Structure formats: structure tokens, C-alpha cells
Amino acid sequence: MRTIRILARYATDGPPPRAVTEQGLCRKMADPDAWHPVREYRQDPTTTAALETCRACPVATACLDYAVARPWISGIWGATTTRQRRTLRAAAAAQRDAA
Numbered sequence: 001m002r003t004i005r006i007l008a009r010y011a012t013d014g015p016p017p018r019a020v021t022e023q024g025l026c027r028k029m030a031d032p033d034a035w036h037p038v039r040e041y042r043q044d045p046t047t048t049a050a051l052e053t054c055r056a057c058p059v060a061t062a063c064l065d066y067a068v069a070r071p072w073i074s075g076i077w078g079a080t081t082t083r084q085r086r087t088l089r090a091a092a093a094a095q096r097d098a099a
């Protein structure tokens, strides 16, 4: 299952920056599926634990940049859920439109 999800993540684009793939804390976690929850509700303990791990991750900024730039990818990246990144993109677009 993990391999399929990893391949799916990279199928439509190049892989994340090398620092993310080599230094991301999620690489060492026992349950990588936690970063791909069926539902990304923050109240879910598994999702909350994954988000907390991301907040302590040394490459969270690069990870978030990668995911924000790719609206087609889902799951938890850079301490954000898919929905939160959608909100970030919308806010950035609104800011660009206002400028």
C-alpha cells in the first residue's frame, strides 16, 4: 500500500526536493498511511499526530512549498491538509488579484 501511494504521489510530477525525501520525519514513522488519511479532519488522532510530526520536521517549509505548487496532490504535506493548502492557494490568488 505504501509503495502504491508513494508512486501515485510522483506519477504526475517529479519527486519532492531531495531534502524532503531524505530528511522528512515522515520517512521514519511506523505508519506512513497517517499522511494519507481517508478523511483529513483535524480532530482525527492519526491526522493530528501526523500534523504534529510535520510541525517538528526540519524540511516542512520545502515540503509545503512543493505541495502548494501542486494542487493535484493530496494528503498531509508541510503540516497542512489538502483543504488547508486549497485555502492558502485561494488566499494567494486573491492577494495577486488585489495587487
Ligand code: SF4
Binding pocket: 020, 023, 024, 025, 026, 027, 035, 053, 054, 055, 057, 058, 059, 060, 061, 063, 064, 076, 077, 078, 079
Ligand atoms: S513536513 Fe511532514 S510530510 Fe513533509 S517531509 Fe516533513 S514530516 Fe513529511
